[in-house]
Amino acid sequence: MSETKQSKWDISDMDSWTAEDFPLGAVIPDSGNSRDYVTGGWRSERPIRNVDTCIECLLCWIVCPDTAIRVADEKLAPDPDTFNLDHCKGCGVCANECPVEAITMVPEGCELPEVK
């Protein structure tokens, strides 16, 4: 998918960079790389879509403050690719704005045994 394409500035091994490796003064030396910067880890709730209720109006795609709703051929991408969880921060705007209440927010991490 084009949205996962790396920018010219390859940060894929950034976690192993030392203080000497980062660009001077915290500049970002290339454009179009926020897609490479995975921010979905901030999320405490994730959106779930009810495909039976959804009317494919794409209002969720319009209101998403990030680029976390995937659309192809004027339709929402089918499960499990509907939401780009690398960038969805769980703000819930999509669920709030959905005219048919087809999106619900569920707590993240509930599948983990220690928080059951």
Added chain:
Amino acid sequence: MPTQTTVASTGNTVVAEAMRQCAPDVVAAYPITPQTTIVEEFAKFVAQGKVHTEYVCTESEHSAMSACIGASAAGARVMTATASQGLALMWEELYIASGMRLPIVMANANRALSAPINIHCDHSDIMGARDAGWIVLFAETAQEAYDNTIMATRIAEDPEVLLPAMSCLDGFITTHSIDRVQVMDDESVSEFVGDYEPQNALLDVDNPVSHGNFAGLGGPYFEFKKAQRLAIDRSKAVIGRVGEAYSELSGRSFGFIETDMMDDAEVAIVVIGSSAGNARHVAKQMRAEGVKAGLVKVRCFRPFPAAELAEALKGAKAVAVLDRSETFGAEGGPLYTETRSALYDLETRVPIVNYVYGLGGSDVRLELMRSVYTDLSDIATGAAEPSGLQYLGAR
């Protein structure tokens, strides 16, 4: 060799002259006593077409440093000047300038901080900002203020460094007194500082970059801070090299510290700025009276010359560190605590006493300096060291 003209001038006038000779692309500033005449004279140079600088009159020092940061990120050579409350108002931008690795050069006319309101000299302003990641040079005289401004430009812009640098001169004492100064010809200064070649300039449209980015939540903020530490550590070698080159050019020496009569000194004063003059004068008097007195003047405070101080002071029997700022509740003034720490690894313990002096421009008379050397002589011959911080000349 440069053509040097001897002029009678205030510190501020020659700082403005040095700025003109360094030809900054942008100066953004706000006036504040006792710095005002620096930017006033510089603005006059701009108005007269003697320097081609974009001069920005801002509405505060917060805005002045913000404008400097923007201009420097754009790729300009940037200078400014401030003092006291102005420096305090710049506080958050000081850290941004150094974190973004922008080689802004700023003159700071050392002045006390309110309250109560006071416009006269002490070092509380810069000492509050000493850990902001700037290189900090101090001047004793107008000559050193001129020289430091030129050296600061080349040091800050060195590709090994790329950190902002501050050139400090004592409010009124150095900023406003007429002093004898040798000023170099424009071409020699211009050649010495060279052209600034910015890295990651916002105006380099062929190589777009984004400045002021986020590095939190598990991001590399920690690594960026370490990179700043590595840069200011590297700056020591650069400052040394630039100081040597400047000495060769101008015939005036520069050291991280400057020592007088320290070869066999038994008692020594460590001091910053204009008060070194009185200390030197009294040290010479004491020498004539048979006391082996010496003086260490710190000219570069950041990076801190710990090794140089340890080397200079290791043979002394008693040392006084004079701080012109208060660090309420701390063990002592900033120069004292760091000098004392610098002496920790010496094999022989050197007795060291801290004096806070001259706050808010309180006069530092010769007899006060003499009392310090007398105290030290007593300690050197067996008297007990006074415990805790001493106030020099306060009732």
